Amino acid sequence: MLDNPETEMNFKSAEATRSQQLFAEASEYIPGGVNSPVRACKSVNQTPRFITRAQGCRIWDADGVERIDMVGSWGPMILGHGEAHIVEAVKQAAETGMSYGAPTGGEVELAKLICGQIKSVEQVRLVNSGTEAVMTAIRLARAYTGRDYIVKMDGCYHGHTDAMLIQAGSGLMTGGIPDSAGVPEAYAALTLRLTYNDQTGLRDLFAQMGDKIAAVIIEPAAANMGVVPPQPGYLQLLRDLTIKHDSLLIFDEVITGFRLSASGAQGYFAINPDLTVLGKIIGGGLPVGAVGGRRDIMSMLAPVGPVYQAGTLSGNPLAVAAGRAALTRLLEQPWIYEQLEQKAKEIEVCINETGRETGTLLTVNRCGSLLSVFFGTGSVTNDVQAQSADRTMYTDFYARMLNRGVYLPPSMFEAWFISAAHQPEDINHIKRAIRSSISELK
Numbered sequence: 001m002l003d004n005p006e007t008e009m010n011f012k013s014a015e016a017t018r019s020q021q022l023f024a025e026a027s028e029y030i031p032g033g034v035n036s037p038v039r040a041c042k043s044v045n046q047t048p049r050f051i052t053r054a055q056g057c058r059i060w061d062a063d064g065v066e067r068i069d070m071v072g073s074w075g076p077m078i079l080g081h082g083e084a085h086i087v088e089a090v091k092q093a094a095e096t097g098m099s100y101g102a103p104t105g106g107e108v109e110l111a112k113l114i115c116g117q118i119k120s121v122e123q124v125r126l127v128n129s130g131t132e133a134v135m136t137a138i139r140l141a142r143a144y145t146g147r148d149y150i151v152k153m154d155g156c157y158h159g160h161t162d163a164m165l166i167q168a169g170s171g172l173m174t175g176g177i178p179d180s181a182g183v184p185e186a187y188a189a190l191t192l193r194l195t196y197n198d199q200t201g202l203r204d205l206f207a208q209m210g211d212k213i214a215a216v217i218i219e220p221a222a223a224n225m226g227v228v229p230p231q232p233g234y235l236q237l238l239r240d241l242t243i244k245h246d247s248l249l250i251f252d253e254v255i256t257g258f259r260l261s262a263s264g265a266q267g268y269f270a271i272n273p274d275l276t277v278l279g280k281i282i283g284g285g286l287p288v289g290a291v292g293g294r295r296d297i298m299s300m301l302a303p304v305g306p307v308y309q310a311g312t313l314s315g316n317p318l319a320v321a322a323g324r325a326a327l328t329r330l331l332e333q334p335w336i337y338e339q340l341e342q343k344a345k346e347i348e349v350c351i352n353e354t355g356r357e358t359g360t361l362l363t364v365n366r367c368g369s370l371l372s373v374f375f376g377t378g379s380v381t382n383d384v385q386a387q388s389a390d391r392t393m394y395t396d397f398y399a400r401m402l403n404r405g406v407y408l409p410p411s412m413f414e415a416w417f418i419s420a421a422h423q424p425e426d427i428n429h430i431k432r433a434i435r436s437s438i439s440e441l442k
């Protein structure tokens with residue numbers, strides 16, 4: 001059915017009757033009908049498609065419609081859905097016990113894989129989500145430096161821990177005000193904000209308060225305001241300033257880890273942070289997060305040091321089995337990264353060409369196998385420019401792509417994720433859908 005994306009039948013089959021029913025029922029029992037807000041598809045005015053199964057790069061909704069998945073569970077499914085080695089590893093793990101609350105050899109193996117691949121990570125602690133890992137990284141940075149201030153970049157997402165839910169504020173020296181109800185202002189005041197890619201702002205902030213800053217946390221390639229790559233020299237400046245002022249540099253590699261390269265964004269850009277936060281891919285599709293870094297910092301964690309951190313299900317045998325299988329497969333096939341990049345590039349070129357041919361103003365930002373399109377703007381290097389893109393056009397584009405069998409992220413502020421399971425014919429289908437959909441935009 002996907003072979004001819006233009007048929008009438010395909011458009012008809014894209015009705016979401018069963019998903020609508022499920023969503024109505026879900027909304028009765030789950031706030032907003034979803035367990036994570038973006039899934040509600042509000043920003044693209046759609047009923048969320050309830051999913052029944054996925055295999056490779058294909059995903060099926062409750063109405064039986066098959067699509068090409070460009071979300072990949074927001075990154076973890078870099079090898080595609082139902083990858084045989086991961087499935088087998090999880091099955092085997094399930095048969096020998098779901099959880100013990102005691103250490104296992106599998107945790108040692110996953111930790112060794114991570115430390116072996118990411119040079120700046122000498123020790124790693126496994127947790128259950130990216131959010132949890134960020135929370136621990138911040139606590140560690142504060143304990144290690146004896147300072148309270150954390151710097152974050154506007155538009156970077158670091159999970160839903162209080163200190164990171166900060167958006168507005170008034171200038172350099174002002175702490176942020178909370179971006180969510182329920183975050184005390186006093187707490188938010190310890191989070192300082194800067195604009196992504198703003199080197200002057202960064203220099204000024206360090207000149208004024210460098211000796212009070214515990215850490216800077218950043219997505220080394222931003223992928224939660226749409227994709228925004230770091231400009232040349234930006235990450236190096238961050239590294240130099242944090243070293244000069246004895247502040248820590250935390251790379252949030254929850255998306256970029258094992259995606260931009262087998263050594264993450266830090267390998268890709270050749271910048272070593274002090275602490276690294278991981279998640280998504282390292283769990284192979286099951287809930288895992290990790291914080292890792294220099295041994296002298298990591299050894300501040302309990303039970304060795306005074307920084308408390310714990311987790312009943314941390315290092316869960318199933319999650320660890322899935323993560324080990326995923327990382328092992330990635331490392332066995334190092335050419336995957338080059339292929340992912342090529343596929344993403346093909347899509348980038350196609351969008352740019354179609355934009356030119358149809359006279360549609362747009363920008364494609366791409367970093368490795370992550371990309372996103374911003375309509376109605378010519379350049380996006382930070383969150384303000386990202387916010388200025390045309391949401392109505394993305395909403396229109398999203399619906400047209402959905403009807404042509406392409407499941408894109410339901411927000412223009414999220415990355416499109418390419419996986420190893422996307423075959424040339426899938427990429428061709430996506431390109432045809434892009435050409436038709438962009439030509440129809442008003």
Ligand SMILES: *Cc1c(COP(=O)(O)O)cnc(C)c1O
Nearest residue numbers: 129130131157158159252254255
């Ligand atoms: C997804 C994400 C997180 C949060 O991870 P969860 O597992 O959803 O808590 C943190 N940082 C970045 C960069 C992310 O993309």
